[in-house]
Amino acid sequence: MAFPKDFVWGAAAASYQIEGAFDADGKGASVWDMFVRKQGTVFRGHTGDVACEHYHRYPEDVALMKQLGLKGYRLSVSWPRVLPGGIGPANDKGLAYYDRLVDTLLAADIAPWVTLFHWDFPLELYRRGGWLNRDSADWFADYTALLAERLSDRVVNWMTFNEPQCFVLLGQATALQAPGDKLRDDELVLAQHNVLLAHGKAVQALRAHSKQPGNIGYAPVGIVSIPATEDPKDLAAAERRMSSVSASHWDNVSWFDPVFLGKYPEDAAFISKLPRGYEEDLTIIHQPIDFCGTNIYFGTSVREGRDGEPEQVQEPAGFPSTALNWPVTPSALFHGPRYFHARYGKPIVITENGLSCRDWVALDGAVHDPTRIDFMTRYLRELHRAIQAGVPVSGYFHWSVMDNFEWSEGYKERFGLIYVDYQTQKRTLKDSAHWYAKLIASNGQVAL
């Protein structure tokens, strides 16, 4: 067998990036609805107002997913669609939409993998201080309980947060993403801590309100170091770099350790800035969870420097890169899963991996994206190598199932297996989608 028998071949998307219908049926505003309206935040002023109209077109989209043979589809719920003010009265029309989506997926034999939060934070709660307000952990837990009550008769697989590093740091330190703030370091530490507390409380809420045992995980960015050579010193340097705390907070351990190990990294300078009594919160943050999800797009080459410290190695001139200029480094899907499993002891799920390409519809009506096929082949071979080396990897979710609103890059970046013409909303399966269908049908043989 090429890949494990029950391997979850999947694809992913997120509410704000595909749904559109930004103010339909009683939906409240999110920080992204606010952010995209600020001048200069998004490429050419694009917004997610309409996006892929998935809110209305989900039956067609799920039919395409079925054509791909997806075993799992990772979707996210828009918090302000189901709770327009973030707390308070629920919006039944919003909940009913997720009911229909889940039912349609199940009828197509596709398991829904639900992310509770993929960045569309309720604007009203942002105005109450957002993640800086300690109550945010309870707001999030209440929202989670609502979803568990409503969907857990049919949904088993849950993830709390997508890439907390991004929405806390890109959202509130560098202002590249919503809400677009530049907070002080002590405020960032507070926001980070509240997000982690919210994670723990959400896991508790899922366990308490679910109608069946859940498969619960978390989906942070996996920041991967790739040893520059096979020299054990470089291997050790790469490991050390993956375990080290960054002053900018852009690291693994500040975000994974509290969740999986119940502690902040001992050498973290920010410990002195944590709110008083944070130690007690750690027992809530450290809820047992079932898998370690992580989004991995690339890794950075690292060796031992002259001073004995890990040192980043620049890619040589002309190194392969994607349309977004992200380096193509397949072995990130070997070293990443191996590291996260060794450190945290949980099964690994690749909750996102993929690339943007300059795709268009060719004269023959097809979308030819050989680089995506080559990229996936190379990365999946490395993932397979990790599995052979004994890492329990239970799923792979390609980002993305379809082209969509790529945050501050707008519609310029196309990450999909399915091409979307935003003028007509016509969908076209790219060559890579046809290839992925064959790969799934053969349980990975095609890539090996």
Ligand code: FCB
């Ligand atoms: C990740 C995000 C996802 C998408 C991909 C390209 O950082 O989780 O929404 O934008 O990058």
